[in-house]
Amino acid sequence: MRWERIPLGPLQTNAYVLVDENGTCLIFDPGSEGEKLIQHIEANSWTPLAVLLTHAHFDHIGAVDDVRNRWSIPLYVHKKEQHWLTDPMKNGSLLFMGEAITTNDADVLFEGEDMLTIGPFSIQVLETPGHSPGSVSYYIEDAQVIVSGDVLFSGSIGRTDLPGGSYEQLLQSIHRKLLVLPEETVVLCGHGFETTIGAEMDTNPFLNGF
Incomplete structure (x- = not known):
């Protein structure tokens, strides 16, 4: 199992594609430039099974309908x-x-921290609010990755000055849900480059002294 990061749109929001050995895949946070993302997936002969959102800010949803319509696949998002x-x-x-950036209604709404099984993929949903009320992180143990959206970044954390944001809640989410994962877990961030849980525990200035 492997993953690829594809920065999209004016804010260079990271879409991630998680691919198994047979070429089936999941798409996380297709934020913009739908045709670019579709071409990349088709060039690799991958077969998408679903779209999963870490949260529903505009820069994470802009290409949802493009990819959903291309492959007739469901969209997952937190109920909130x-x-x-x-x-x-x-x-x-x-x-x-x-300008208005919108997408059609989700096909699957979830709340709580259930295990999602989509084809060969097992995804643990972790509720990690603070950046937004329905922010979630997706832990895929088999791939040793956590798709964190805008919760945790390399050397930083998500902003909390948007509607429904909370600095205290975000720090609690990170410490209680993410930093308890194995230190070698790779953090697939919503913007910028990847990091690891261990690296952020050791060096992230926002997490020291909490």
Whole structure:
């Protein structure tokens, strides 16, 4: 099992594609430039099974319908942010971009921390609010990765000054849900480069002294 990072759009939001040995894959956070993402997947002859969102801010949802329509695959999102998909005020696109970025309703809404089984993939949902109310991180133990969205970055953490954000809650999410994972776990961040749980425990200035 392997993964690829594909930065998309003006904010270079990272979409991630998790691929198994047979070429089936999951798409995380297709934020923009849908045709670019589709071409990359088709060039590798991968077969997507689903789209999963870490949260529903505009820069993480812009290409959802492009890829969903191309392969007729379901979209997963936390129940708390289901209406953000269709509301450009809630997802921030009108405020930050001056235009409405929306997507159709999700096919699968979840809450809690269930294990998702999608084809050959087993994904542990971890509720990690703080950046947004419905932010989740996806832990794929078989691949030793955590898809963290905008919760944890290399040397930083997600912003908490947006609607529904909470600095205290974000730090609690990181410490209680992410830093308890094996230190070698690779963190697939929503922006920038990857890191590991161990590296952030040792060097992230936002996490010291909490």
